[in-house]
Amino acid sequence: MLNWSNEQINIRKQQIEDEFEEAYRKWVVTLPEGEERKAVYEALEKAKQLRMKIFQEKMQHEISLIVKKMENIPALLMYKSVFQKKVFEKFHPDIDEELLSLLLKNGRQIKQERFMYEDIAPLIYLDAKINGKKLQYEHIVIDEAQDYSPFQLAIMKDYAKSMTILGDIAQGIFSFYGLDRWEEIESYVFKEKEFKRLHLQTSYRSTKQIMDLANRVLLNSNYDFPLVIPVNRPGDVPTIKKVESIGELYDEIVNSIRIFEEKGYKKIAILTASKQGAIDTYDQLMRRQITQMEVITEGNQALKEKIVIIPSYLVKGLEFDAVIIEDVSDETFKDETQHAKMLYMSITRAHHDLHLFYRGNISPLLEERDPSAPPKPRKSFADWLITDINDPYVEPQVEAVKRVKKEDMIRLFDDEEEEFVEEAFEDDRERYYDFHAWLKVWHRWAEMRKQLDEKS
Numbered sequence: 355m356l357n358w359s360n361e362q363i364n365i366r367k368q369q370i371e372d373e374f375e376e377a378y379r380k381w382v383v384t385l386p387e388g389e390e391r392k393a394v395y396e397a398l399e400k401a402k403q404l405r406m407k408i409f410q411e412k413m414q415h416e417i418s419l420i421v422k423k424m425e426n427i428p429a430l431l432m433y434k435s436v437f438q439k440k441v442f443e444k445f446h447p448d449i450d451e452e453l454l455s456l457l458l459k460n461g462r463q464i465k466q467e468r469f470m471y472e473d474i475a476p477l478i479y480l481d482a483k484i485n486g487k488k489l490q491y492e493h494i495v496i497d498e499a500q501d502y503s504p505f506q507l508a509i510m511k512d513y514a515k516s517m518t519i520l521g522d523i524a525q526g527i528f529s530f531y532g533l534d535r536w537e538e539i540e541s542y543v544f545k546e547k548e549f550k551r552l553h554l555q556t557s558y559r560s561t562k563q564i565m566d567l568a569n570r571v572l573l574n575s576n577y578d579f580p581l582v583i584p585v586n587r588p589g590d591v592p593t594i595k596k597v598e599s600i601g602e603l604y605d606e607i608v609n610s611i612r613i614f615e616e617k618g619y620k621k622i623a624i625l626t627a628s629k630q631g632a633i634d635t636y637d638q639l640m641r642r643q644i645t646q647m648e649v650i651t652e653g654n655q656a657l658k659e660k661i662v663i664i665p666s667y668l669v670k671g672l673e674f675d676a677v678i679i680e681d682v683s684d685e686t687f688k689d690e691t692q693h694a695k696m697l698y699m700s701i702t703r704a705h706h707d708l709h710l711f712y713r714g715n716i717s718p719l720l721e722e723r724d725p726s727a728p729p730k731p732r733k734s735f736a737d738w739l740i741t742d743i744n745d746p747y748v749e750p751q752v753e754a755v756k757r758v759k760k761e762d763m764i765r766l767f768d769d770e771e772e773e774f775v776e777e778a779f780e781d782d783r784e785r786y787y788d789f790h791a792w793l794k795v796w797h798r799w800a801e802m803r804k805q806l807d808e809k810s
Contacts, residue, residue, distance in 0.1 A: 359417050366409050374402045429481035433473070437461025472531060475506045482512065489513060498671070500526035500533045504542045511543055524572060524579045525670065525699045534691075534787055557582045557702070559673060561589030564708050567720075568701045574719045575694035576729040578794040582702075592701075592708035594682065594720065603680060603711055604638040610678050610709040611644060611661065617707070619675035624663045625700050627686045632663045635680060639663070666700045677704035680711055687717035689732065691788065694719050726803075729795045734785040746800035746807075752779050752789060 377398055385391040435441070442449050442457060464473065494514040496502065499521030511517060519539075526532040533539065540549060557565050565584035572579040597603045607624060614622050624639075626632045629651045636649040639661075648659040653668050662674070679700055687693045697719055701708060710720075723730070728743045738752040757774045780786050 359413050370402055370405055429477055429484055432480055433477055434465050437464055475509045478509055503531050504539050507539050508543045524695055553580055555580055555583045557584050561587050563589050563591045564704050567592050568698050571694055571698045571719045576792045576795050577691055578791040589706055594710045597711055597713055607678055608642050614676040621674045622661045622676050623674040624678045625666045627681055629665050632665050636663050666696055669703055674703055675705050676707035678709045682710045682717050683712040684715045684717050687719050689718045728799050732788045735789040746803035754779055
């Protein structure tokens, strides 16, 4: 602002100089030498200096008023002012209407000073930009980093001379604000050669048999997750059992609890798909005379009893001697990245024993697949493939642009024509990441097939 005001003063100064030169040619040069000419020249010179002084004083006064106003704008007030339709449309004229609606809805809460966890990072950012950073740390250690957004990690990097970031992408179950790939922060937060990535793949928590099952989920997800290397601690193979009814399910859970108690386990977890499922399971086991039980429905509850009934999405970071997962069907754990992460994370909560149950069909994430077959494409991009994925010598390709049915169209009559729209493959973030993660897995399979072909 000060630079701008100095530019304006220089521009105005030049204008006044030009006007003075014009007046000098018209009124002074035409007069004969003498006192009268000298008096007119001095009057013009004084007028020039006065006009310049008045303009500078006015400019400085205006600038000081603006600066004074800005000194009293806290980050909180500035953050509230962002959530206006005119602001979003100014910086993003083609903003999606649904996204704009969500932002304005959040803005109404923010104006009432009802903040969410996600508001903390932008508030810290604004405060630092307006008032300067008040703190700096020698070193910051971040655990469970997959649950932070690139923006949150970038903010913390600004406050640290160095950082250690620990996490497991395969356990990033909060996809709406977490990381899908480490590359998201390696390209956005850090400059090249500013970081060093280390893979810690050895697991000391669970038995080899439990970790083998967890790795099966990662392999079946066809995503480029690093596999876990278990220490050679043997145990029972996890049991996967089909039940025909909900009553049979609870009877089998009771049997599993009895088996675990006979083995002397002190902490047993029963993982459900939902909060209501945990409450229902608790009621059913109470009727079957199971005691020393508690149901966990919120993330901040303390674990006190021997048997804990808890939804899978709340079990992150917890460990148990034995775990029962009451539903591993294809309805609960679909062939999707987030479901693969949730199932992997649920399985790896168990130290010694694991029992799984399902009704209907088992999750495709737990199927035993032929290792010689190519990785199975995800539904998100399977229809876009235009090459034979069984040929290890031809890299899979997808259509760049495709005509697809308009999803939000409602047909009033059976004979009404369906609307189609042109859609680029890269328009869908999930589809794009799914394909490129799958492609890495496919390349590993192709190399293996080529080596087998050479040997034969």
